[in-house]
Amino acid sequence: MHSLSLSPPPSRNGHQIWLTLTELGRYFGISAVHCGHHLSQAGLRDEDGLPFPKAIDQGYAYKRPEHNANRSVLWNYDRCSVILRDHGLHSVEEQRLVEQWADFLEALHVGSPAILVTPQEMADSDMPHHIRPWVNQCLAARGSQLRISRKNPQTSRDPVKESVEQERLQVSPLAAA
Known part of the structure; x- marks a missing residue:
């Protein structure tokens, strides 16, 4: 017993x-x-x-x-x-976080001239990785075409290195000779 x-x-x-x-x-x-x-x-x-x-x-x-x-x-x-x-459940706190990210990413997707970041870039830099699939499910349930892919390695580049690379590519072969 x-x-x-x-x-x-x-x-x-x-x-x-x-x-x-x-x-x-x-x-x-x-x-x-x-x-x-x-x-x-x-x-x-x-x-x-x-x-x-x-x-x-x-x-x-x-x-x-x-x-x-x-x-x-x-x-x-x-x-x-x-x-x-x-069993597939999420805490109320996680549900709110997913909803907030979906709202935010949809707003970025609509765009504004003052905003220079894409939804993908924002997700790659700041969104908790573990909620990415839930955010995509939330977006799909809303009928949105927006989906966030796996982390884009290009968005994690060093911006200084990237601007130097862009400048180097803009120099023509004749000017370099």
Whole structure:
């Protein structure tokens, strides 16, 4: 029989975040039911929604000694968020960041005479690399034709070297002779 610990599991680095399904779901913009469904699919919950002993032993869940089953289970944010991300979910914070980048890149794409940077150049220099596929998905969902490709090695050149190179190319062979 599995023994039930009355205190939370020891924490790594002195800090772990333990949340109810409702609280965990809020980080990903989903309901407690939807969040629980993902954890059940990952084999952490039984048909009654309670954590399997292995989920408790491995630090995914903690069962407080309370009588109300739904409120007595807490889920480890760090461990469970990996599972939710593996299931294709993104935190609300990541979703906002992707939306902001999509808005910004579309505005650059429309252009302005005062702006001398392309959406690709801006993405290559400042956009977090890991969100690039999500930004492209967001742009596609909006019906935009804009897509950001993998990092362009030319945009990471040294601007001083590049201007010297351009000047050298502009010198005609006759003037150099």
